[in-house]
Amino acid sequence: MTQRLRVGILGCGAIAPAYLKNLTGDLSALVEIAACADLDLDLARKRAEEFRVDNVVTAEEMLSDAGIDLVVNLTPAPAHFKTSLQVLQAGKHLFTEKPLCLTLEEGRELLDTAERNNVQIGGAADTFLGGSFHSCSKLVQEGAIGFPVVAHALITVGTFDSMRYHKVFSGSLLDLGPYYITAMIMLFGSVKRVSGIADVRFPEKVDGQSGERFSLDRASTAVASLSFESGVVATVIATEDVHNYFPSVEVFGRTGRMKLSDANMYGEKVSVETNQEKRSINPSSNDGYISKGRGLGVAEMALALKDGRSPRASGALMYHVLEAMLAVYESSKSGVSMTIESRAEPFRPLQDSELKSILGT
Ligand SMILES: NC(=O)c1ccc[n+]([C@@H]2O[C@H](COP(=O)([O-])OP(=O)(O)OC[C@H]3O[C@@H](n4cnc5c(N)ncnc54)[C@H](O)[C@@H]3O)[C@@H](O)[C@H]2O)c1
Numbered sequence: 001m002t003q004r005l006r007v008g009i010l011g012c013g014a015i016a017p018a019y020l021k022n023l024t025g026d027l028s029a030l031v032e033i034a035a036c037a038d039l040d041l042d043l044a045r046k047r048a049e050e051f052r053v054d055n056v057v058t059a060e061e062m063l064s065d066a067g068i069d070l071v072v073n074l075t076p077a078p079a080h081f082k083t084s085l086q087v088l089q090a091g092k093h094l095f096t097e098k099p100l101c102l103t104l105e106e107g108r109e110l111l112d113t114a115e116r117n118n119v120q121i122g123g124a125a126d127t128f129l130g131g132s133f134h135s136c137s138k139l140v141q142e143g144a145i146g147f148p149v150v151a152h153a154l155i156t157v158g159t160f161d162s163m164r165y166h167k168v169f170s171g172s173l174l175d176l177g178p179y180y181i182t183a184m185i186m187l188f189g190s191v192k193r194v195s196g197i198a199d200v201r202f203p204e205k206v207d208g209q210s211g212e213r214f215s216l217d218r219a220s221t222a223v224a225s226l227s228f229e230s231g232v233v234a235t236v237i238a239t240e241d242v243h244n245y246f247p248s249v250e251v252f253g254r255t256g257r258m259k260l261s262d263a264n265m266y267g268e269k270v271s272v273e274t275n276q277e278k279r280s281i282n283p284s285s286n287d288g289y290i291s292k293g294r295g296l297g298v299a300e301m302a303l304a305l306k307d308g309r310s311p312r313a314s315g316a317l318m319y320h321v322l323e324a325m326l327a328v329y330e331s332s333k334s335g336v337s338m339t340i341e342s343r344a345e346p347f348r349p350l351q352d353s354e355l356k357s358i359l360g361t
Pocket of ligand 1: 012013014037039059076077097099168
């Protein structure tokens with residue numbers, strides 16, 4: 001077996017098992033989980049035991065361990081900047097959960113630090129590496145819906161009274177927006193311009209579990225218009241003020257409509273409708289693309305590092321998505337549309353040989 005990338009998991013909370021399951025299982029050909037760390041060492045121990053990881057360490061020990069090549073940052077969004085900066089300063093590659101961080105200044109500092117230390121940043125959203133998105137991209141390329149004209153992303157979550165959702169996840173746009181906006185960027189090219197309506201309608205809420213009052217510094221409902229380099233225009237609705245999860249991305253082309261039911265998943269069904277046909281594609285039973293879930297971006301990044309290139313779900317892409325999301329709030333405040341300065345690399349579908357390397361088949 002070739003030398004695998006030695007990976008540390010930083011943050012062993014709710015999402016960690018999904019990563020650990022795949023990265024110690026189906027996605028372990030290029031990755032070895034070398035250690036688990038958390039502020040709560042008992043929790044790190046529990047995860048390590050469940051997934052047979054030998055080492056449980058503090059964050060400091062993980063950063064000073066010369067045997068760890070890459071750290072997967074699964075801490076809450078407000079901790080991303082500080083923890084990610086420490087990882088990069090320690091000379092380690094970083095794969096971070098979304099969002100990259102919470103301000104553009106922080107994002108720039110992370111990208112600059114990575115460059116200075118000659119390490120790479122990768123991170124979520126990496127769902128566009130899965131089967132659903134590959135099916136969407138192929139359908140658009142093949143002209144199944146004609147040339148894309150307009151798109152719509154709907155992101156609703158039933159977390160109106162959840163303080164955790166606001167504090168750990170930073171609200172629906174910053175939490176789930178990356179999946180949907182990244183998917184649209186990969187289909188239509190970089191975002192050029194954004195306008196938004198994101199007024200804080202509920203400045204204070206009461207947590208449903210603890211009864212504690214909490215204040216909202218960011219709108220819990222946001223509506224945005226995005227204009228892409230290809231000329232496609234899209235709307236995004238992101239809200240945690242409704243009663244349930246109703247995700248979708250719809251693309252209306254010149255001659256048809258394509259719907260991806262959930263851009264937060266790797267192998268969801270894709271449907272296409274034209275005047276002549278209605279069909280659905282189930283990517284997991286389709287043409288060999290991966291529908292494995294969390295950890296796919298880490299495995300692809302391991303391959304990228306081996307091949308001496310940037311990961312597809314790169315820090316630069318995360319920065320571009322962050323700029324577009326923050327522009328929604330800025331535009332809402334200023335009343336003018338925002339020009340987006342950063343750009344994303346075009347989508348490069350995973351090749352068969354790359355899939356084989358990632359899966360070790
Ligand atoms: N929960 C989900 O369904 C889900 C899904 C996809 C992505 N995510 C993302 O994953 C990240 C984590 O979410 P979660 O739901 O697992 O949160 P969580 O609160 O359940 O877990 C976070 C863990 O990080 C630890 N932590 C915090 N600061 C730390 C530090 N400085 N050093 C070491 N450990 C630290 C906490 O002790 C906690 O155990 C967030 O960015 C979230 O957006 C979560």
